Amino acid sequence: xTTSLRSGSLGAVRPAxxxxxxxxxxxxxxxxxxxxVLASLGxxxxxxxxxxDLDGVDGLVxxxxxxxxxxxxxxxxxxxxxxxxxIAAGLPVYGTCAGLILLAxxxxxxxxxxESLGGLDVVVRRNAFGSQNQSFETDLDxxxxxxAPVHAVFIRGPVVESVGDSATPLASLADGRVVAVEQGNLxxxxxxxxxxxxxxxxxxxxxKVRAA
Ligand code: GLN
Numbered sequence: 001x002t003t004s005l006r007s008g009s010l011g012a013v014r015p016a017x018x019x020x021x022x023x024x025x026x027x028x029x030x031x032x033x034x035x036x037v038l039a040s041l042g043x044x045x046x047x048x049x050x051x052x053d054l055d056g057v058d059g060l061v062x063x064x065x066x067x068x069x070x071x072x073x074x075x076x077x078x079x080x081x082x083x084x085x086x087i088a089a090g091l092p093v094y095g096t097c098a099g100l101i102l103l104a105x106x107x108x109x110x111x112x113x114x115e116s117l118g119g120l121d122v123v124v125r126r127n128a129f130g131s132q133n134q135s136f137e138t139d140l141d142x143x144x145x146x147x148a149p150v151h152a153v154f155i156r157g158p159v160v161e162s163v164g165d166s167a168t169p170l171a172s173l174a175d176g177r178v179v180a181v182e183q184g185n186l187x188x189x190x191x192x193x194x195x196x197x198x199x200x201x202x203x204x205x206x207x208k209v210r211a212a
Contacts, residue, residue, distance in 0.1 A: 019041075019043045020058040020209045020210055021057050022038050022044070022046075022061060023046050023048040025070070026063075028066060030063045033192075043206060051078050058209050059091065059093065059094070059205065059209035060086065060091060060093045061096075062094070064097035064155065065099075066098055067114070068110075071114055084119075087186070092212050093187070094201070094205040095186075096191070096192050097157050099188065101124055101126060103118070104116050104118070104120050105121055106123040107125075108123060109125050121163070121165065122162065122181055123161045124158040128157065130156075135153070136153075138152055142170055145200040150198055150200065152190075152192075152196075152198075167183040168182055170189075179191060187201070187204065189201060
């Protein structure tokens, strides 16, 4: 078997045929669920908790959880600047729910002092569907993923209030509100495919990672 050395892997030898290396931000939230889905799709998953954990990743997932907490922790752990730089450099990043909030250029109903990483030319509104007990599930048409609808679970999710010229909506609710967007190598969903057995968004993301 041929092998290759990769920078950032501390000399670890990995097979040339190995899947893409995908980091999952693991400071808070449902990072384990994402790691599980990505691994099942053949990615080599690593958990990102420190700036050096970003070295050598081919893509990054920002999980669902609480965007205010993740924002604070990324700043405390020195991850905000390197994550912003990685996004600006074109690293493929997929954010679900709180992860979408972190990727948005502007956040409505943020708490005082809340910052996002930015990159996605969208305005999102936090907790747009009300409180935890107003969580809901619905089927969405996502033409980019084929004909079969996506079963989507919303847990205090954000809505994309406006989509800038650089971003493209991928899915909307029946009332027209946008809940999935992409922009180049960035992908964001208001809902949580990582907990429903729906793997097409992760596959779609891994295709971006492989192409990058
Ligand atoms: N309401 C959360 C926030 O503002 C997001 C919820 C989620 O990720 N399921 O970050």
